[in-house]
Amino acid sequence: MIERQENDTAMSITESLGIQGWRHLDPAVLAALATEMPLLLVGPHGTAKTELVKRLGKALGLEMRHYNASLINYDDLVGIPMPKEGSQYLEFRHTPGSIWDAEFVFFDEVSRCRPDLQNKMFPIVHERTVAGIELEKLRFRWGAMNPPMPEDADLTEHDLYFGSEPLDPALIDRFPFILTAPLWRDLTREQRRDLVSGKTPAASMPRQIPTLPWLVDMVEDCRMLIEELRLDLSEWLSDYTVSVVDLLEQAKLTVSSRRAVMMFEALLGIHAARMLLEGADCDLESSAEFTLLYCMPYTATPFPVKTAKLIAIHKQAWQIASLPEDDPGRLVLEELDPAKRIVLADQLNMSDSDVSQLITQALGSEQNEARRIGLATVIYLAFHRRRNLAPSAWDPLMQLAARVLTPRTASVQLRAGAVTDIWNEINGWLVPLEDCGAVTSRLERNFVLSGFPDLWLRYDWKEELRKFQQDLGLFNLKDGRDL
Template sequence: MARKNELSRLAGLGVYGFDAVEPLILAALVTGDPLLLIGPSGTGKTFLLNTLSEALGLEHRHYNASLISFDDLVGFPFPDKDGPGVRFLETPATVWGAESVLIDEISRCKPEHQNRLFSLVCERRIQGIPLPRLRYRWAAMNPCSSDQGGSGDYSGSEALDPALADRFALFIEASDWAGLTEAEHLFVADPAGEGRIADDGGALRRDVEGWTRAFDAGVGDCPSDILRYVTTAISALNSAGIRISPRRARFMTRSLFASVIVTGHFSERQCKLLLRASLPHACWGETPSREAVAAAHRLAWDVVRDSDRRWLPAFLAEGSLPRKLEILLDNCQSPDEGTQAVAELLAMSPPDRAAAFAFAVYPAAASGKLPVGAEGVNDLGKRASPFLSASGLISWAERLAEKDTDHPDLVRYAAALAGLTGGRAERAKQFFNGCLVRKCKVADPASLESEIQQCVEVLKRRGLV
């Protein structure tokens, strides 16, 4: 078992299972931006947040969102004897005077109450009245329930309104038993610390105050590497269809800068941790593509590390396939850069667009005419080959009352092929046949065919095919 002097800050307070994300939790104490914990029941979410308030000596309020009424927050309203307004009868449970608020089970909150939490979480206001002492706004929830149910399903834990979820800066996933280390198993199972007061002699409070002073002094001139990482990663995620709001960009920058202050260094691990914890999608039951998130991180970190690769964000953010190709041809400095660009594009693009790009450029890449290394050529070939030589069974489902129907996409593809002649027509027919065989759904056949043709024309103008 670990000795006491080896424990992390949170473990030293009797909170276990959060060591991996501790820098982000401490960063949230520095920024004061809203924090949301997500995880199965019994994983210490509520205990963590209540313990932090205790260790920091905060005037704390803990509300269960599934049970709370609005009067519990503000108190009983009564006429102001000195004017036409309304005053509220305060109790020890009302939010007035609180320095930290935990909204537990926020995903079980009634919709009308959820709407009222917007101003509390985002503006530190209630009923339009400022809460000047309120610094920390925290929440906790179980994973969203599903239609299928099951042992891991939480009935009544509904998807959070994306607009409310986007008001939280960080989303920390609490580990279940399988995610804990053997040492953490022993700590969690040991009843010796049951009911103890979280008292570290004020060490955490003093450190948070010092980190906050450093944060306030430096956040107005945030290091360029932090800004570059955040903006590159967000552009890459949005290009991959994983929407990240402009508001979240500022949250991410603040959180990453605060974590650098807390840990004393800027590292790839911090950036990867921050990126994953900044995605709000779990709040409404979505799981962003792990490959796309990993690709966005790799790209952003490489841009920070290597100034020569700063063309890559523009390459990935560009929506037009022929323009992407031109950026690659005009800016790529080495086969390794080209290989990375191709890998990120294929990982982050929708399947139909990734296939179209590979289909259009693979012949030139295979001939050594593109600034792409052998691994990148191989990646393009794997994606393009089913479309370059499409063979296989085309199948589709018919309704019980229907017989001898055509494939539902044939009409759409035929419309895109209408009027095409010569090599362009053959190329388009070959690509769409591959789409039918591979069951690759094309969002806009005519537009995608036009982009494939423009890519071919770019290669021809430059003498690459």
């Protein structure tokens, strides 16, 4: 996992511009500059989003346009439409703020932009055209926004941005790089002290920032290095990218084909950037993880994906890409569902050690205690006679399955309330033990009774029973013959 840390010996683009706490994002910033792919900054007010972009434009010596997307009209972008002399067509009279001569365009407050203007941003951001006319000088298209407010937001919470609306998914998909701006709590104590005391370079940064030749050269060096890496790594990284996108799809985090292409290009750019910023020996796997974390469209939505989930998908995709296509282990890893992965490994006659590891991972990743107990019971019954599993797998299996499989008596005093209501539901479902002919019927009965009352006060017993029945079928135990 990539750790957020400061390396005093490495070059920092953002710190050289007087921006504190952004150093870990330098590879994405450099990659976006070298690839000239759009970048979107997401974060609360006062996190230096706008200041960073303005200083970058000046440091690169670029003709820049900064538009507040919540205030501008289309005419502010294109100029004044006038009839073209001797023609039935219109031409645009350029104004000092029009976009035609811009090399770097920054759309601020994108999430407060009118929908009709968002639609007009699409070709500018993605195609570098406006009104069907190519913007020949335009290289960089960046944007910034506050986090959009969920429809069901708790209005008593802090840091809610009224008026910050979710972007059209199609517009988000035009931004390959989507970065979350660091917050105060993300800064080290030293950075905080420097910031408030004025010791940061930002305090003495002149209003007219001079062009930084070393930064211009670094962007060009990164661009050339990307093409070298493309020749060396294209086949391997394309396999990794396909695996990532497939796993995202299985995790119901669908991304577009466009996003898949952009992720591949971003990965080349980020690895080249890290090589220049951190040294040629930086590892490719960390670059791949970094890319997945900072190129996900969900970051710009009210419900960003948890970092741990993305890292787990990255690690699985990395393992997949590291194995030959006909390797049984690869087939197993390509399955995202942990329980299905165990069944597939068993069908492919993988070793007891490999199956044990998959079992440990499945139990450890399951947050629902009722499902974990049910799954452990099913796995124990499926393998206890024919698999010599490692203790690391057997111990949790037996401890969890004992709740369902070990005979015991229990008494619960029923009073009016939730416990009694749940029991009445269960009692209405229960079949007398003597009428439970099939072994699986008895198992289902034991599973439901073993969870009363504590589990069913937290989980819906009918839904958990359905999952238990599905697991019995998945491990081919539904008919009870292998029990």
